[in-house]
Amino acid sequence: MEKTLDLKYTYTEKKDTRSGFGDGFLELGRSNPNVVGLCADLIGSLKMGAFQNEFPERFFQTGIAEANMMGIAAGMTIGGKIPFTGTFANFSTGRVYDQIRQSIAYSGKNVKICASHAGLTLGEDGATHQILEDVGMMKMLPHMTVINPCDYNQTKAATIAIADYEGPVYLRFGRPKWPIFTDPAQKFEIGKAWKMIEGTDVTIFATGHLVWEAVLAEAALREEGISAEVINIHTIKPLDQEAILDSVAKTGCAVSAEEHQLNGGLGDSVAQTLARNNPAPMEYVGVNDSFGESGTPTELLEKYGLNAANIVAAAKKVLARK
Amino acid sequence: MQKKTIEELESICSQVRRDCLRMVHAVQSGHPGASLGCTEFFVGLYFDQMNHDPSFNMNALNEDVFFLSNGHISPVFYSVLSRSGYFPVDEMNTFRKINSRLQGHPATHEHLPGIRIASGSLGQGLSVAIGVAQAKKLNEDDKTVYILMGDGEQEEGQIWEAAMYAAHWKVDNLIATIDLNRQQIDGPTKEVMDLIDLRAKYESFGWTVIDTHAGNDMKSVLEGLEKAKALSRKGKPVLNLLHTEMGYGVDFMVGTHKWHGIAPSDEQLADALGQLPETLGDY
Numbered sequence: 001m002e003k004t005l006d007l008k009y010t011y012t013e014k015k016d017t018r019s020g021f022g023d024g025f026l027e028l029g030r031s032n033p034n035v036v037g038l039c040a041d042l043i044g045s046l047k048m049g050a051f052q053n054e055f056p057e058r059f060f061q062t063g064i065a066e067a068n069m070m071g072i073a074a075g076m077t078i079g080g081k082i083p084f085t086g087t088f089a090n091f092s093t094g095r096v097y098d099q100i101r102q103s104i105a106y107s108g109k110n111v112k113i114c115a116s117h118a119g120l121t122l123g124e125d126g127a128t129h130q131i132l133e134d135v136g137m138m139k140m141l142p143h144m145t146v147i148n149p150c151d152y153n154q155t156k157a158a159t160i161a162i163a164d165y166e167g168p169v170y171l172r173f174g175r176p177k178w179p180i181f182t183d184p185a186q187k188f189e190i191g192k193a194w195k196m197i198e199g200t201d202v203t204i205f206a207t208g209h210l211v212w213e214a215v216l217a218e219a220a221l222r223e224e225g226i227s228a229e230v231i232n233i234h235t236i237k238p239l240d241q242e243a244i245l246d247s248v249a250k251t252g253c254a255v256s257a258e259e260h261q262l263n264g265g266l267g268d269s270v271a272q273t274l275a276r277n278n279p280a281p282m283e284y285v286g287v288n289d290s291f292g293e294s295g296t297p298t299e300l301l302e303k304y305g306l307n308a309a310n311i312v313a314a315a316k317k318v319l320a321r322k
Numbered sequence: 323m324q325k326k327t328i329e330e331l332e333s334i335c336s337q338v339r340r341d342c343l344r345m346v347h348a349v350q351s352g353h354p355g356a357s358l359g360c361t362e363f364f365v366g367l368y369f370d371q372m373n374h375d376p377s378f379n380m381n382a383l384n385e386d387v388f389f390l391s392n393g394h395i396s397p398v399f400y401s402v403l404s405r406s407g408y409f410p411v412d413e414m415n416t417f418r419k420i421n422s423r424l425q426g427h428p429a430t431h432e433h434l435p436g437i438r439i440a441s442g443s444l445g446q447g448l449s450v451a452i453g454v455a456q457a458k459k460l461n462e463d464d465k466t467v468y469i470l471m472g473d474g475e476q477e478e479g480q481i482w483e484a485a486m487y488a489a490h491w492k493v494d495n496l497i498a499t500i501d502l503n504r505q506q507i508d509g510p511t512k513e514v515m516d517l518i519d520l521r522a523k524y525e526s527f528g529w530t531v532i533d534t535h536a537g538n539d540m541k542s543v544l545e546g547l548e549k550a551k552a553l554s555r556k557g558k559p560v561l562n563l564l565h566t567e568m569g570y571g572v573d574f575m576v577g578t579h580k581w582h583g584i585a586p587s588d589e590q591l592a593d594a595l596g597q598l599p600e601t602l603g604d605y
Contacts, residue, residue: 036460058460060491065483068449072487075453078438079461080381083453098443099480103450107430107440 005219008197008230009181017173017209018116020152022047024159025084025114029055032082032163038073039086040066045175046086046116066091070099070111077109082163085111089118089172090131097137104168105141112162113138114171118148119259120287120304121176121209121297130292136264138170139237145190146237148172148258148266150211152180154234157188165190172208174259176297179212193240195247199229202315203247206257207233207266210285213301214257216308221315228315236266241273248280253318257285257311259301281321283314326369331540334369334405335361337602339571340595341401344604345417345424347591352418352426355581356472357398359503359538359566364402366543367468371551376407378435386465387454389439391447392472392501393427394583400424403436404605411605445478447471448498452488452559455496466554469498474506477515482527488559489528497550499562502537505579520563530558537566572597 028035029051037059043049052059062069066087073083085092092115093100104111115134122130139146145167149155155173162169196211197218206214211232218228229247233240248254254274256267267284274280287304301307326334338361346352368374372386379385390399397417404411409423416422423434427442439450451469458465475481488496500520508514517523521531530553534546543564550562568582569575572594575586586594 060456062487063483063490065487067446067480068483068487071446071449071480071484072453072456074439075450075455076457076460078381078387078450078454079383079457079463081457081460099446099449102440102443103446109439 005216005223007215007219009215011179011181013180014177015152015180016175016177017149017152017155018045018047018175020149020155021114021116021159021171021173022050024156026050026054028160028163029058034080034082035163036060036076036081036083037086038062038069038083040064040069040091042087045088046114048086066096067099070096071103073111074103074107074109077111083111084114086114086116088129089115089134090129093134093137094131101141105144108143109168110166112169112171116173117175118172119174119209120292120300120306121174121259123176123297123300124294126294127291132261132287132292133264134172135236135260135266139269143167144237145169145235147190147235148208149234150208150232151178151182153182153184153186154188157186158234161188161190174209178209181212181215191235191238191240193243194232194234195229195243196232197228197230199227199251201227201251202319203229203231203251203254204257204311204315205231205233205244205254205266205270207236208259210257210259210306213306213308214311217311217315220308220312226315226319233266236269239269239273244270244273245277248274248278253281253322255283255285255311255314255318259306260286262286262288281318283318285310285314328540331365331369333601334365335540336598337600338365338398338401338405339598340600340604341414342397343586343591343594345397345400345414346585348415349418350585352397352585353394353583354397354585355568355575355579356392356501356503357395358572358575359568359570360395360398360470360501361571362538362540362543363470363499363564364398366540366547368402368406370544371547372468373465376435378408380438382438382454383461384463384465386468387438388468389447389451389454390428390470391441392444392470392475393441396424396426396428399428405602408436409434414605444472444475445480448481448484451496451498452484452493455493456491458495466551467496469496471498471500473500473502473504473517473520474511474514476500476517476520485524485527485529492557493559494555494557496559497554497562498559499564501566502563503566503568505568505582507579507582509579524561528558529561530556531561531563533563533565535565537564538570
C-alpha cells in the first residue's frame with residue numbers, strides 16, 4: 001500500500017523501537033548519575049547492553065525474577081535513584097501486577113517500567129508473549145503514567161523525558177523493525193497529544209506502531225476524497241482530553257487504532273472522554289477479545305484487523321454514522 | 323543520647339503492648355497477636371539499635387532504616403513510631419478509621435512519617451529493603467537496612483527470588499529478621515505449609531543466619547541484633563531468626579494463632595491491660 005500512496009510522512013530507515021529505548025537509556029546514563037538500570041535476563045532484547053558496559057556499577061542483573069526486580073526498583077528510589085526496569089511487556093505487567101500496585105504505584109515510587117515486545121508484532125514467539133492487555137492494566141492503576149511511542153525517534157525522546165518526571169511510568173515499545181518517520185530532534189512532552197496531520201472529516205487517534213498505519217490510512221482516504229486528521233496519542237495516561245475534544249468538535253467522528261485489546265485500551269479512554277463531553281460516533285481498530293498466535297508482524301496485523309486497510313474501513317464506517 | 327537500660331526498654335514494651343491492644347479494641351479490627359510477639363524487637367530496634375531521625379526524610383540518607391514486610395502488624399509499628407517521636411501519640415486514636423494516616427496496613431499515601439513503603443500484600447518487603455540497601459551502597463552511605471518478615475510469609479515465592487538476589491549481589495548492609503512464631507491464619511505453619519528448616523534454606527541461599535532463641539526477652543533481642551550487626555558487611559546478607567510467641571504479655575493471648583486478626587472485647591481488654599502497667603501514659 002505504502003509504495004503507491006502520497007504520504008504526509010516518509011522514511012528512509014526502519015529500526016526497532018526497543019533500540020530507541022536502549023539509545024535513549026545510554027544517553028540518560030551519561031547525563032543523569034541517579035539513573036540506574038535493572039534487567040531480568042533480557043539485556044540484549046531490551047538493548048540495555050551499552051548502558052551496562054558503560055555504567056556497570058549502576059546496572060543490576062536480577063535474573064529471571066521479575067517480581068523481585070520490581071521490589072528492588074521501588075527500594076532504590078528510597079535513596080534518590082531513578083530505576084529503569086527492563087523486560088518484556090508481558091513480564092513487566094501481568095506477571096508482577098501486585099508488586100507494581102503495592103510497592104510502586106500505591107507507594108508513589110519513581111520507577112520507570114520499560115517494556116519491550118508488546119503486542120502482536122512480537123511475532124513468531126506467539127500468544128504467551130504477545131501481551132495485549134498491558135495498557136489496560138497499567139492505566140487502571142491510580143497515578144500511573146502510560147506511554148506508547150510510535151517509532152525509534154519518539155521512543156528515544158520519551159525514554160529521556162520520563163527521567164525528568166517524578167512518579168511511576170509505564171513505557172511500552174516493541175520488537176519489529178518499523179519505519180522511522182518522526183523528527184530525531186523532537187521534544188517529547190508527556191501527556192501532550194501530537195496532531196500529525198490536519199483533516200476535517202474524521203479523526204484517527206492512534207498509538208504505538210499503529211501510528212504508522214494511520215499515516216498510510218490517511219493517504220489512502222485522501223485519494224478517495226476523505227480528509228482524515230491523524231493524532232498521535234503517545235501518552236495514553238494522562239490523556240490529552242483537550243486535543244481529543246478539539247479535534248472531534250471539528251470532524252464529528254473518531255477512529256481509535258492500537259495494538260491492544262479493545263477492552264481497556266486507548267479506544268476506551270477516548271470513548272470515555274467523548275461520552276462525557278461530546279458524544280460522537282466512534283469505531284475501534286484493535287484486537288477484539290482474542291489471544292494472538294505465531295506469525296510475522298505483517299501477517300498478524302492483517303489477520304487480527306490492525307493494519308491501514310482496517311483503519312480505512314473503520315473510518316468509512318464511522319463517517320456513514322455521522 | 324544516653325543508652326536506655328534493659329529495665330527502661332522493658333517498661334516501654336509494656337506501654338507499646340497497651341497501645342496495640344487499645345488501638346485494635348477501639349475499632350474492633352486489626353492484628354494483635356504478632357504485634358505483641360514482636361514488641362521487644364521493635365522497641366529494641368527503635369529505642370536502642372537504630373541510628374534514626376524522627377524528623378523523617380523519605381530517602382533516609384545516612385541513617386539506619388527499617389521496613390515492615392508483614393504489614394498487618396501495623397499496631398506495633400505505629401506505636402513504636404509515635405513513641406519515638408515520628409508523629410503525635412494522640413494520632414493512635416485514628417487507627418483504621420476514616421481519614422486517618424494510620425491505615426489498616428502501613429502506607430505512604432497519607433504521608434505518615436516513618437513509613438517508606440506500603441506493605442500488606444505479603445512477600446514484597448525483602449525485595450524493597452534490598453533495593454534500599456543497594457541504593458545506600460551507591461550513595462556511599464554506611465548505615466544499615468533492617469527488614470522484618472513473618473514466618474508464614476516465607477511461603478511467598480518472591481521471598482526466594484529476593485534471597486537469591488541479595489546473596490548474588492553481596493548485599494551485606496542488610497539485616498533481615500523473621501518473626502518465627504510458627505503460626506499463621508489457618509493454624510500452625512507446620513500444618514499449613516511446613517517451613518522445615520529456615521536456617522538451612524537461607525544458608526543454602528548464601529546468607530549468614532543467626533538465631534535469637536528468646537525473642538520476647540529484651541536482653542536476648544538486643545544481643546541478637548548486635549550479633550547480626552557484627553556479622554554484617556562481610557559479603558553476605560544476614561538473617562536473624564527471631565523465636566517469638568504470638569500474643570506475648572497477655573496470658574490468654576499467648577502462644578496461639580487465635581489472636582492473629584481479632585480484637586479483644588471490653589472485658590478481655592480490661593483483663594489484658596491489668597497485666598500491662600501504663601508506663602509512658604496512654605494516648
